Amino acid sequence: MSDRRRGSLPVLLLLLLLLTGLLPVSAAAQEGREITGKCHITMPGRRAERNKAFDRKYKSAWTRMGTRATHIEIALPKGTKQGGVYLCFAKEPKRLRLLQGKDETLLHESEGPGFAHQYIPFEGNGRLLLEMEPVGKEGMAISELYVFSGEQPPDWVQRWQPRLERADLLVLVAHPDDELLWMGGAIPFYAQERGKDVAVAYMTCANAMRRSEMLNGLWAAGIRHYPYIGAFRDKRMPTMRDSWRIWGGEEHVTAHVADLYRRLKPQVVISHDLKGEYGHPAHIITARAATAALEAAADATRFPQSAAAHGTWDVPKLYLHLYEDNALEIDWRRPIAAMGGKTALAICEEAFQQHRSQRANFAVKVDGKYSAARFGLYRTLVGLDRDRDDFFENIPPIEMTGELPTPVR
Numbered sequence: 001m002s003d004r005r006r007g008s009l010p011v012l013l014l015l016l017l018l019l020t021g022l023l024p025v026s027a028a029a030q031e032g033r034e035i036t037g038k039c040h041i042t043m044p045g046r047r048a049e050r051n052k053a054f055d056r057k058y059k060s061a062w063t064r065m066g067t068r069a070t071h072i073e074i075a076l077p078k079g080t081k082q083g084g085v086y087l088c089f090a091k092e093p094k095r096l097r098l099l100q101g102k103d104e105t106l107l108h109e110s111e112g113p114g115f116a117h118q119y120i121p122f123e124g125n126g127r128l129l130l131e132m133e134p135v136g137k138e139g140m141a142i143s144e145l146y147v148f149s150g151e152q153p154p155d156w157v158q159r160w161q162p163r164l165e166r167a168d169l170l171v172l173v174a175h176p177d178d179e180l181l182w183m184g185g186a187i188p189f190y191a192q193e194r195g196k197d198v199a200v201a202y203m204t205c206a207n208a209m210r211r212s213e214m215l216n217g218l219w220a221a222g223i224r225h226y227p228y229i230g231a232f233r234d235k236r237m238p239t240m241r242d243s244w245r246i247w248g249g250e251e252h253v254t255a256h257v258a259d260l261y262r263r264l265k266p267q268v269v270i271s272h273d274l275k276g277e278y279g280h281p282a283h284i285i286t287a288r289a290a291t292a293a294l295e296a297a298a299d300a301t302r303f304p305q306s307a308a309a310h311g312t313w314d315v316p317k318l319y320l321h322l323y324e325d326n327a328l329e330i331d332w333r334r335p336i337a338a339m340g341g342k343t344a345l346a347i348c349e350e351a352f353q354q355h356r357s358q359r360a361n362f363a364v365k366v367d368g369k370y371s372a373a374r375f376g377l378y379r380t381l382v383g384l385d386r387d388r389d390d391f392f393e394n395i396p397p398i399e400m401t402g403e404l405p406t407p408v409r
Contacts, residue, residue, distance in 0.1 A: 032083065032150035032157070039147050040075040053145045058212040058356075061090035061141035067134055069095075074128040074147060083149040084121040085128065086157050090141035090208035092116060095133035101126030115226055116208075117158045117215050143208060158219045160226045167199035169391065170266035172257065172290055174203045174282035175234065176214030177355045180221065181362055182277055182321045183270055184372030185332030185344025188351075190391070192222040193336040193344070199264050201228035203247075203256075203286050209357065216354035221347060222339075230256060236281060243281035250292070253285060255303045257293035262310035268391045269315055270375065273322040277370055287320055294318060294379055316381045319391060323376025328388035330373050332366055348372075 036054065043050055045062065053062035064070045074085070085098065098108040098120050108120045113135070122128060134140040148157070169190050173179045179187060179200055190196040200223060205211050211229070218227060232253070237243045247253050261269070271290040276283035296302040298314040319328075332345040339347055349364050366373040377385060382394040 032148040032153040034146055034154075035077060035080065035083070035149045036145070036147045038077040041145075041147075042073040042075075044070060053142045056144060058088065058143050058209045061143040061208065062145075063090070063139055063141040064132075064134060065137070065139035067136060069131055069133045070140070071132075072130040072145070074130070076125055076128065076147070076149075078125070080125050080149050082121070082123040082151060083147065084119050084153055084157075085130070086119045086144075086146040086148065086153065087117070087130075087142060088144035088212055089116050089118070090143040090212075091135070091139060093132035093140040094135040095131075097131040098122065099129040099131065100124060104129060115158075115160045116211055117160065119153060119157050119159045141208070143212060156216075156219070158215060159224075160215075161224050162226060163228060164197055164199045164225045164264060166197065167264040167266045168196040168268065169198045170260065170264055170269045171198065171200045172203075172260070172269055172271040172286060173201070174272065174280070174286045176202060176205055176210050177217065177352065177358050177362070178202075178272070178283070180217060180348050180352045180355075180364055180372075182272060182283075182370070182372055184330070184364065184366060185348045186270060186330075186391070187218075187221045187223060188339065188347040189330075189332065189336065189344035192338040192347075194392075196392075197225075198223065199225065199228065199266070201230070201260055203230040203253075203282065204232040204234040205229050206234040213355045213357060217351040220354055221351035228260065232256075232282075234282070240281055240284065243285060247285060250288075253289045254292045254296055255306070257289040258297040258303055259306045259310070261293055261297035261315055262306055262313045265313045266315060267395050268317045268319065270319045270321070270391065272320065274320060275322070277321065290318060290320070291378060314381060315379070316395060317377065317391065318379040319375040320378045321372075322370070322374055323378055326377035326380075326384055328375055328377070328385060329371075330375070330389055330391075332373055 043062065044064065050062055052060040092113040095111050097106065099105060100107050100122055107122055132140055171179050171183055171187060173183065187198055187200065191198040200218060205214065232247045235246060237246060244250060269290060272283040272287040274284065274287045294315055298312050300307040300312050332348065333343050335341045335343055345364070345366060352364050353359065364372060385393045387393055
């Protein structure tokens with residue numbers, strides 16, 4: 001048999017499998033690969049400045065100040081049929097457009113601060129032009145820029161969906177990485193194995209690098225809806241009084257959390273230890289606000305503007321990390337089918353590896369003093385847990401109408 005005939009057999013076999021339905025079409029889809037280094041990319045600034053968008057460290061960024069629109073031109077390598085541009089912003093632009101070809105066909109346009117990490121697909125081999133308008137004098141900045149070819153990008157490339165408007169589970173934490181360190185396998189288990197709508201809300205985020213680590217970690221844990229990120233200052237103060245002060249006071253923080261409860265109407269909320277795990281003031285404030293907002297969110301006279309916009313909500317269940325009353329311990333080491341036999345703990349540990357700046361000081365643990373498997377039921381409107389291995393015990397299923405069940409005291 002000739003080499004030419006021998007080489008054609010795999011192709012014929014692939015076509016036969018596709019036609020007979022034995023091989024899914026998705027399996028034959030072109031797997032995306034990075035082609036950034038093969039592109040000719042033209043952008044303003046000196047070489048050292050431009051290189052900041054390609055160092056893959058998220059610590060530095062290619063920055064443009066002023067109010068005038070700036071452009072990045074991307075000449076694709078020959079033979080590129082389709083692909084996408086992946087942008088990781090340190091400062092999002094006020095306006096973002098992607099155009100293609102000599103006639104500058106508009107492929108994408110968005111306004112207002114959007115997702116910090118964005119994937120924009122394209123088709124064809126024409127020149128790409130990114131047009132970005134800075135936000136006033138604050139400018140705009142790109143920490144990482146990638147170009148991919150193929151129908152689908154690699155799995156790690158984030159394609160965020162809008163923030164959830166309703167959530168089954170709200171994970172309320174102070175900082176990026178707290179959702180993994182202290183809440184354990186809750187995110188991958190409930191989002192992936194149980195199919196729950198899991199919203200993650202942070203009170204603060206120190207900087208653009210920590211935000212990128214946060215998004216990378218959430219994506220690895222299985223979250224696909226963009227998180228809620230509060231604007232409270234990430235600064236550790238010497239006293240609790242000072243900590244409350246820089247966050248605007250107890251009433252201000254409670255209003256923020258009550259608005260989240262009303263907006264998302266979660267069936268279950270999980271949050272920090274009332275003692276702040278190892279005593280971190282931001283953890284303590286977050287836990288106290290999580291409890292104080294329970295009554296506030298259900299009372300239309302508290303924070304009336306929020307009540308008018310979203311209605312009131314009586315959260316059925318609130319669990320706090322390490323809370324001693326009505327305690328439960330969840331086994332995050334159970335293999336779960338939705339993750340290919342991996343455990344929620346393993347997924348959580350892998351996700352935490354995305355927090356490069358924190359790996360030297362912390363690790364996810366499900367034993368010991370700060371075990372991420374131990375919680376207590378602080379508040380329930382649906383009765384006490386008996387089995388004590390599931391946050392959603394006693395929560396009635398949502399009916400096919402899509403209406404959320406009304407909590408009953």
